[in-house]
Amino acid sequence: MLKIDIIGRGNVALHLAKAFEGKADTTIVNPRTIEGLRADSDIYLISVTDKAIPEVFSRIKDANGIIAHTSGSTSISLLEREKGRYGVFYPLQTFSKASKPDYSTIPVFVEASDTTSKESLMEAARLFSGNVKEASSELRGKLHLASVFSCNFVNHLWAIADAYLKENGGDFRDLLPLIDETCRKIHSKTPAECQTGPANRLDYPTIELQMQKLDSTPDRQQIYEALTESIIQMHHKIEKRDERNKL
């Protein structure tokens, strides 16, 4: 059985420990004290905030096994060390205390200092995930940026809708069936194919009306405008050019 030390106390660390349960010999190590760190583990996963990685690394950098961090936007080069092997083990999912994700569907992106370490990290990932891939630090950074658009920004649009409806006597809960369906659709079609709404059908009267409704909140208006422009640009490049020519 692979021996894996998970250094961290956050949600990622806790969920990785759960994901490996019964499949690897894991232990959770407090990142501040490094108490309980085992000398003979195969893999040391540094699962702390991006900022804290260098400090934790400096404390365990003489370990014999592979040292890997689990961050989306941190380069592998931060873990460079002359003698030892190192890498990245990035599970692309959002983890919270209450969540019970299906670990087998979580994509894990691996990068390593050498082929043997890469194989070991991929072997570890395959213990729970059916979707294990190699990714350079560059591609991983791009996946992380794409996930900011797909998850953080998406969630904030919902937060805006929630706040807006609260201010106006509506209830965000009434949007949940629509949101679920919007999310369901992109499993069988590309998001571009699923696009609907006023911007997509170039319904300028509705766009104008909705911009007016937002004029007391400039940040929402700015988001409305930027996204509307971008939808028109993606779906109606020709029409837009035509309209510009008319001016």
Next chain:
Amino acid sequence: MLKIDIIGRGNVALHLAKAFEGKADTTIVNPRTIEGLRADSDIYLISVTDKAIPEVFSRIKDANGIIAHTSGSTSISLLEREKGRYGVFYPLQTFSKASKPDYSTIPVFVEASDTTSKESLMEAARLFSGNVKEASSELRGKLHLASVFSCNFVNHLWAIADAYLKENGGDFRDLLPLIDETCRKIHSKTPAECQTGPANRLDYPTIELQMQKLDSTPDRQQIYEALTESIIQMHHKIEKRDERNKL
């Protein structure tokens, strides 16, 4: 059994017919010819594009039953008529040919010229939906705007992520587990409570890095900036003010 004529050939019309199946006596009427319109129906649902509503209305405006449209952003006043009753029957969901929504969860917002008509429209909505509410044209317009943020704009962020990953050798499919979890989370907490990501944790180095990654695509950069600013404003009002004071 309520007699309902559905005037329209689009997805909303077809799904309404399905939703009423076995629960009301419905017929679908071609909006161009009005062929098959029944003289003695209780309700006439005009389910066409917003632009086409006035023309269809002008053709059926002498009908005895209640005339209602199904649009989110069109005022009830468009259907005003001296003698007859009228209203709005707005199902808040996105409908496509392939979709099989659970009709019982779709919120239906009703508005009418008089109390009796309101009761009839609500009775009709309750035939398939467990979430029937009254909403003024003003609130309905706001619900529609909130749904543009929650559905159209969200889908476009996914389309951007898809395009960006295609350009860089990544695969949008790898984001689906993350997207599903993001959507699942807002069922038990508010979106504001679920917010994560670089902007939410004021991780300026990552924000800076990601802005640089987008500098060849100004429209994406603009969206990134507007949403990042807005997240900081919503979650860190004090910190932001502090920082401004420092300048």
